[in-house]
Amino acid sequence: MTAVADRIEQASRTFEPSARLRKLGIGRGTAWLILIVILIVSLFPFWWALRTGLSSNSDLFAGEQSLLPAGYTNDNFERVLGTASEAEILDSLGRQNTGSFDFWQSLKVSVIVATAITVGQVLFSGMAAYAFARLRFFGRDKLFFLFLSGLMVPPIFTLIPNLIFIKNLGWLNSYPGIIAPFFFMTPFAVFFLRQFFLGISREVEEAALLDGAGHFRTFFGIIVPMSAAPIATLAILTYITAWNEFLWPLVVARAPERQPLTVALGQFTAQQPGTSPDWSGLMAGTLLAALPIIVIFLVFGRRVVDSIGFSGIK
């Protein structure tokens, strides 16, 4: 008896994570150390960009590798934000400014595009998801399957026909042209919201319908408020995806005044000379362009993190 009890006792001790890791030959301390190294690797490039953005180009070219800014200066951020004068630019770069972009204009484009896409896509995908989850109509499941098959269409395949279509509409270099393909729906958004709507109890909804509320009132008055959390999560993910989009605005918005930050930064990089590029200016611009995403993540991080298990796996 005591032998069995001992074995159970021993096994349950073995099951404690620390004991199990020790058995693997890795102490808990080592395991934490590995995880901390991974965390540092994840974050270090952002620190390095900040440190570089606050350094002077002359110190960088002298090969300074200190962890703190070398020759601390705000010039680079001022240069990107357009608050530096020509003389200051010449001073901090040591040469004429080759290649530049209008940060504020591109920021405006990015904000308008990402906001319009988020509002349209979430609203219209939500309405379609409601129809697929709740209404009964001929061919519903076939149509839903057709929508889902859109997930399998790689963006490059529709890129060329979509560009021709937008050109024919006369929408090159315009907000509607950049926004339209993402405005009405994505298969993922419809799928994501349908899953949540299916999980909502029908009772409340039926009661509303019987009280004479139409489907629109039921949807906006009951379903939407009850699904506020998943709708918010989808909106955040949609906003970030729209903000990060590169290839579509690259081909549709050739005019600088309609280029979102991703495209403008890409072009700015392409204009940099091979020798002595403006590293500190590039890093300052990079950080400023990522700032809205960083802020969104700091505020809504938990929602984004918790959504990951869902978005990849049903």
Added chain:
Amino acid sequence: MTAVQRALPRRWPLLRSGNLHGGWPSAFWFLLPALIGFVAFYLYPAIRGVYISFTDWNLIANEGDWVGTDNYDRLLDDSRVWDSLKVTIRYTVINIVSQTILAIGIAVLMDRLTKSVVIRGIILFPWLIPNVIVAMLWVWMLDGNLGIVNEFLGWFGVDPIRFFTDTDKVIPTLAGINTWRHMGYTALLIFAGLQTIPKNLYEAAALDGATERQMFFGITMPLLRPILALVLVITIVGSLQVFDTVYVATGGFGGQPGGPANASRVIYLYIYQNAFDFNQLGYAAAISVLLVVILLAVTFVQLKLLRAGESDLS
């Protein structure tokens, strides 16, 4: 028929029959915006893309004549198509192997050590940053002369590595950058999968005296298979479509996108060049048809091989 419907008086046949939920008249307005988007930007361009691949479409004239299978004949003889496919496959293999191994490691470490949202958030963070910005951060950190990474390697006596200008190194470098961006996301997907494995399986195995290694390969990996299959499909299909990082990282600082010497010209970039640099949209469309066929085949074979739908648990 729902409980509410059954409870209705017999003289309300309309409501009892379930017509409360619709039919097309009520579904129509819910579906209309999403249907417009789906038809205009998914269905129609997918069909039109196939049509364009049989023409010599020119974006400036914005028209094309039917040329039969000319584009496909040309594609079969174009060594650059097959070279770019080789480059893409090399990139994908390196990226997937490093990313998946690292992600499984991180997921298992997190599963054992902590459920902290902050730590998961930090690990996920690079995934939210636009590819353009990620590319710029790493081009700077991996710079041949001034980059911190070469400085760091120098401490260990490693000679400076020309990460982007050496034809043999550029693809592993790009794969490494995308591994850095995606490993946290993939780790969180696997982490979510680990949470579905019942803990009592490990307790039982520990009682039977199983080693940590036996448990990992005997319990964790088999039960993780459905999730791993989906993660692999997502990541491989994504890797085959790499574009932003390559375009920005190799296209700046006096370089050509896809350089040096086309060593990083992935298939997406070759399609882009044909369409927008050489103005041969018909030919570009034909190559993208080839890519779609490859993507569908890869997905289908993978799901079959990995029997994604089934879990050993049930």
